[in-house]
Amino acid sequence: MTEKESKALQAKEKTEMAPSAELTRTGPVFTPAVDIFENENEITLLADMPGVKTKHLNIDLREDVLTLTGDVEPQENAGEVAVLKEYRIGRYFRKFTLSNLIDQAKIEAELRDGVLRLRLPKVEAATPRKIAVKAG
Amino acid sequence: MIFRKLSGGPAWDYNEFDRLRRQMEWLSNGFTEGREAMTGSGVFPLVNVTEDMDHYHIRAELPGIKAGDIEISVTGNTLSLSGERKIPEEKDNVKYHRRERESGKFSRIITLPAPINTTKVAARSGEGILTVTLPKADEAKPRQITIQAA
Numbered sequence: 001m002t003e004k005e006s007k008a009l010q011a012k013e014k015t016e017m018a019p020s021a022e023l024t025r026t027g028p029v030f031t032p033a034v035d036i037f038e039n040e041n042e043i044t045l046l047a048d049m050p051g052v053k054t055k056h057l058n059i060d061l062r063e064d065v066l067t068l069t070g071d072v073e074p075q076e077n078a079g080e081v082a083v084l085k086e087y088r089i090g091r092y093f094r095k096f097t098l099s100n101l102i103d104q105a106k107i108e109a110e111l112r113d114g115v116l117r118l119r120l121p122k123v124e125a126a127t128p129r130k131i132a133v134k135a136g
Numbered sequence: 137m138i139f140r141k142l143s144g145g146p147a148w149d150y151n152e153f154d155r156l157r158r159q160m161e162w163l164s165n166g167f168t169e170g171r172e173a174m175t176g177s178g179v180f181p182l183v184n185v186t187e188d189m190d191h192y193h194i195r196a197e198l199p200g201i202k203a204g205d206i207e208i209s210v211t212g213n214t215l216s217l218s219g220e221r222k223i224p225e226e227k228d229n230v231k232y233h234r235r236e237r238e239s240g241k242f243s244r245i246i247t248l249p250a251p252i253n254t255t256k257v258a259a260r261s262g263e264g265i266l267t268v269t270l271p272k273a274d275e276a277k278p279r280q281i282t283i284q285a286a
Contacts (some may be wrong), residue, residue: 033236039229048237050264075195075265079188083249085180087197097231114199114264 028090032068043100043120048110049092051075052112059118068116088126180242181217190277192248192270199264206261208268210254215268218243250276
């Protein structure tokens with residue numbers, strides 16, 4: 001199928017404020033911190049996305065490109081005035097190129113306490129098929 | 137623009153100028169803010185503090201930290217936040233491609249501008265965000281003064 005030995009996921013860093021790609025929404029875009037590890041059966045991705053609700057998390061796998069997008073709503077209630085602001089909120093965005101074939105039907109995603117856990121099971125390696133040649 | 141000229145306003149468009157100026161401001165703010173966020177205050181966790189009439193609200197991003205691993209205590213007008221972020225070990229035979237998430241202990245003290253009612257402090261966490269609501273002490277609350285008609 002693909003090159004079986006190349007297991008590396010290649011991260012595509014988001015180039016901020018690229019003039020060609022104009023965003024349809026304003027506000028900052030952040031790169032979430034991730035852990036990515038794999039064993040022989042699956043690739044697991046953990047991403048810190050505090051403040052993202054399940055309904056605002058978008059996971060997209062197209063061809064071999066995995067895109068994570070999470071939007072954070074402002075947490076303040078009406079009538080609150082900022083006294084101190086140390087962190088900003090915005091969109092989380094990250095894109096990866098997967099080098100393994102992923103079994104799309106078995107992908108599992110779980111968002112708990114602001115951490116996304118994404119399981120990407122690899123497609124079972126194609127079993128080599130022996131073709132018997134009949135003697136003529 | 138035609139309307140402006142007719143009404144005796146300046147020949148050039150104020151709105152356009154204003155828009156440009158705001159864009160410039162936004163750009164320069166964006167850059168400095170970004171830099172601030174990069175360096176940070178150096179103390180984990182970073183917090184946002186807001187206030188309304190009766191309360192202070194302190195929020196911190198603590199992804200993956202269970203409520204049981206956070207300790208909050210209040211004295212006078214200071215709030216102390218401490219705890220540990222644990223990242224459980226994964227099963228054997230995993231090979232890491234990326235390991236950016238960090239674990240470790242943290243502790244921070246936040247001093248509020250006014251005294252608070254320490255008995256009614258409430259904290260909750262959800263989606264990795266900790267929110268602590270601290271009611272202002274009675275003497276720190278703004279008081280509405282009604283003017284009596286003579």
